Amino acid sequence: MSDQQPDVPEPDVPASDPSGQGAGADVPELVAAERAAEPHLGPAAAAALATVREHWAFAEDGDDLTPEYAALGVDPVYADAAERIVARAAARARAVRAGEVPYVADGAFTPEEARVVERAVATGLWLDAPWVAAAAATLADVSVAPGSARTLPSQAMCFAVARSMRDLPTPEAVAALTAAATEARHAGVRKKLARYAGAARRNLAGRPAVALRLPTAGTPTRAQVTAWTRTLEACFTLDPRWPAGTWTALVHGTPATSRVAAGLVWTGARAGSFRGVPGAFVDASGAAVDLRDDDEVRLWHPAAASPAEREAWRAHVWSEQLEQPFRQVFREHYAAVDDGFTGAVVDATQLVGVARTQGWGAEHDVLARTAGGLRAEISTDTSLYPGVTGTARVTGVRVGRAGRHAQPGRSGTVLVPVPADELPTVPVSELLRSVDLVVSTSAVALDGDEEPAERVGASPAGVLALRRAVLEHVLADLDPADAARVRVDGRYAVVGSVRVHLATARVTRDGDRLEVEPVADHGWWAPAGDPLLSRVVGLVAALLRSEGR
Numbered sequence: 001m002s003d004q005q006p007d008v009p010e011p012d013v014p015a016s017d018p019s020g021q022g023a024g025a026d027v028p029e030l031v032a033a034e035r036a037a038e039p040h041l042g043p044a045a046a047a048a049l050a051t052v053r054e055h056w057a058f059a060e061d062g063d064d065l066t067p068e069y070a071a072l073g074v075d076p077v078y079a080d081a082a083e084r085i086v087a088r089a090a091a092r093a094r095a096v097r098a099g100e101v102p103y104v105a106d107g108a109f110t111p112e113e114a115r116v117v118e119r120a121v122a123t124g125l126w127l128d129a130p131w132v133a134a135a136a137a138t139l140a141d142v143s144v145a146p147g148s149a150r151t152l153p154s155q156a157m158c159f160a161v162a163r164s165m166r167d168l169p170t171p172e173a174v175a176a177l178t179a180a181a182t183e184a185r186h187a188g189v190r191k192k193l194a195r196y197a198g199a200a201r202r203n204l205a206g207r208p209a210v211a212l213r214l215p216t217a218g219t220p221t222r223a224q225v226t227a228w229t230r231t232l233e234a235c236f237t238l239d240p241r242w243p244a245g246t247w248t249a250l251v252h253g254t255p256a257t258s259r260v261a262a263g264l265v266w267t268g269a270r271a272g273s274f275r276g277v278p279g280a281f282v283d284a285s286g287a288a289v290d291l292r293d294d295d296e297v298r299l300w301h302p303a304a305a306s307p308a309e310r311e312a313w314r315a316h317v318w319s320e321q322l323e324q325p326f327r328q329v330f331r332e333h334y335a336a337v338d339d340g341f342t343g344a345v346v347d348a349t350q351l352v353g354v355a356r357t358q359g360w361g362a363e364h365d366v367l368a369r370t371a372g373g374l375r376a377e378i379s380t381d382t383s384l385y386p387g388v389t390g391t392a393r394v395t396g397v398r399v400g401r402a403g404r405h406a407q408p409g410r411s412g413t414v415l416v417p418v419p420a421d422e423l424p425t426v427p428v429s430e431l432l433r434s435v436d437l438v439v440s441t442s443a444v445a446l447d448g449d450e451e452p453a454e455r456v457g458a459s460p461a462g463v464l465a466l467r468r469a470v471l472e473h474v475l476a477d478l479d480p481a482d483a484a485r486v487r488v489d490g491r492y493a494v495v496g497s498v499r500v501h502l503a504t505a506r507v508t509r510d511g512d513r514l515e516v517e518p519v520a521d522h523g524w525w526a527p528a529g530d531p532l533l534s535r536v537v538g539l540v541a542a543l544l545r546s547e548g549r
Contacts, residue, residue: 030085030113034120037081045075052119064370064402069126069168072119082120083131089117089157090134093141096153105151108142118160125168128210135161136176143180143189150185158189162196169200169207171215174227195356202359204231206372208240212250214257225256232260233326235299238372239426244268245293252278260325265300265313273300273309284312303333303429317527318473327529332466334432336420341378341397341439348392350442352384358434362386367438368415369431374423375402375415376431378438391444397435399428436463440503464491467502467533474524474537482544493536495543505535507543516542 027035041049048071055065072078089109095101096108109117117138124132139161142154152158162180165173177200181193204211211231214220220228232251242250251261258277265275274281274289281289291297302310310329316322317329352362355378360369362384368377376399382392400423403416440463468488475483485495492499498509507514518538526537 028110028113030089030109030116033081033085033088034116037077040077042075042077044071045078048072049078049119052122053115064373065122066126066168069119069122072123073127079123079127079129082123083129085117085120086124086131086134086138089113089120090138090141093138093153093157097141097144097146099146103146103149103153105145105149106153106155108153109157111156114154114156114160117157118164121161122164122168125164125170125173128170132170133172135165136172139165139176139180140183143184143193145185148185152186152189155189159192162193166196166200167203169204170210171204171213171228171231174200174204174231175215175224178227198357199359201227201230202234202237202371205234205236205240206238208235208242211235211240212257214254220254220256225260228257229260229325232264232299236301237427237430239298239301239424241269241296241298243293244291244295244297247297248278248291248293263322263324264328266297267300267304269296271295273305273313284309284316286316300328301333301426301429302329302331303335304425314469314473318525321525323528327527330466330470330527330529332433332436332463334429334436335425336399336423336428336432341394341435344394344439345444346380346392346394346439346442347444348380348382348384348388348390348442351380351392351438352386352388354441355438356386358438360434360438368413369434370402370413371431372424372427373402374427374431375400375413376435377415378435394439397432399423399431443503464502467530467536470526470530470533471502471537471540474526474540477524485544486540493540495540498543500536500539500543502533502536505532505539507539516546518542519545 038049048068051068052065092108096103121132121135124135139158142152142157145151145153162177165177174197177193177197181190181197184190184193212228214224214228252258262275262277265273267273268291271289271291272283274283274291276282281291283289313329317324355367360367365380365383366377367384368375378394379396380392381395382388398415401416401418402413404413471488471493475486487494491502493502498507498514500507507516516539518535519541520538522538522541524537524541526534
């Protein structure tokens with residue numbers, strides 16, 4: 001500690017006691033370390049510590065405690081104590097893993113110590129401090145027992161460290177969670193850590209200063225580039241901006257990431273939309289674009305572009321046959337007033353399962369997701385929980401600001417309604433895109449125009465609308481004779497008397513189902529990323545061949 005900091009006493013724990021019990025049976029070592037620092041905290045940090053002690057895990061509860069961890073991080077006394085706590089936890093976990101301490105399942109740390117370490121790690125992650133790297137080793141050591149046992153040295157510590165990494169991630173933390181999920185022997189632990197890793201990757205987009213940093217120096221591996229690309233796509237949900245100079249260093253710093261970035265469209269606050277590599281940026285027409293270092297850059301999103309600009313970039317991607325690293329130019333986009341979901345009938349089991357993979361949580365008869373200060377809700381007429389069966393009807397979809405419960409003692413968030421024009425365009429579009437994915441994937445596939453399931457994706461730029469747009473580009477490239485035999489009609493691609501449903505790829509003639517094998521080598525180009533659309537295109541090609549015979 002510096003000379004300006006008060007002399008904080010450390011609990012008396014002999015270095016030769018790796019079990020951590022030297023501080024006394026009543027007060028475990030790591031709890032004592034936090035308590036020793038507490039009287040010396042500034043008022044803001046003391047209040048923040050009191051707040052975070054009252055909460056178990058803010059992402060699952062919906063309470064964003066980032067301001068509290070920020071207050072702890074800027075307090076030099078707490079930051080110093082957190083560094084010592086993380087180091088001691090890592091040393092004890094390493095001793096257990098090495099067999100220096102007799103192994104007792106769930107005996108390496110007390111639950112109270114796990115909470116202390118959770119707070120310390122979260123603070124270090126907020127600071128992006130070098131010393132927090134020790135938490136990755138702790139997670140690895142407490143998620144697998146010595147030998148071949150499927151138990152854990154400390155389940156409490158495993159999930160405490162994992163929660164902090166999930167909620168305040170860095171690229172290194174995401175890598176640590178992913179590795180721990182792979183190495184864990186306990187199936188339940190492995191599944192939960194994998195879910196935390198997915199959530200951490202989504203949350204990483206909310207930290208633009210660190211989000212696009214590669215977790216290791218040197219040439220990135222293919223897996224690292226894949227993870228980096230997923231993080232980049234997740235940035236849509238929070239719509240971050242970067243100073244142009246910082247952005248260039250982050251995304252064009254290695255050949256591998258530069259190739260990914262060159263396949264995407266970006267927007268400069270002054271330069272406008274562009275793609276390419278430094279020194280060779282172009283707009284949708286192919287004209288050179290000058291990006292200055294003092295500009296501000298973000299990912300281009302169709303919801304934030306004019307119809308003319310969207311069509312210009314679609315034509316550019318099509319003419320260049322540009323395989324984008326993820327769906328962007330042909331991405332579904334939505335406005336806050338879109339509501340093509342109410343009345344849809346869905347398979348409840350599939351609804352809950354798909355929603356969970358997308359970061360939604362079930363609250364009675366509502367699915368809810370928070371991101372970037374927003375909250376989206378899918379209301380149904382059925383209580384939703386893991387294992388629910390039967391069907392459910394969507395009764396409404398809402399997006400608003402996320403607010404805290406006004407009632408004392410209540411955790412989680414509530415939806416605060418605000419006018420649609422006050423909501424951020426891109427994050428709202430991404431939340432509604434997630435709604436469309438969750439609802440359309442689990443919709444009961446029924447053919448009748450009056451069936452509620454047919455209204456899924458009815459948004460002007462939803463899943464079906466984008467499939468229609470892509471098919472229209474495909475048809476424009478066909479020779480006139482073939483093009484005259486195909487048309488896109490509402491929810492169907494029609495070839496003669498045969499219809500192919502754009503939502504299900506179901507093929508029918510006069511209402512009767514037909515079994516048709518899609519053609520794989522049709523030679524038509526279409527953007528990747530939508531397997532069902534690829535099947536529809538292959539079916540159209542097969543029908544043109546069969547109808548032409």
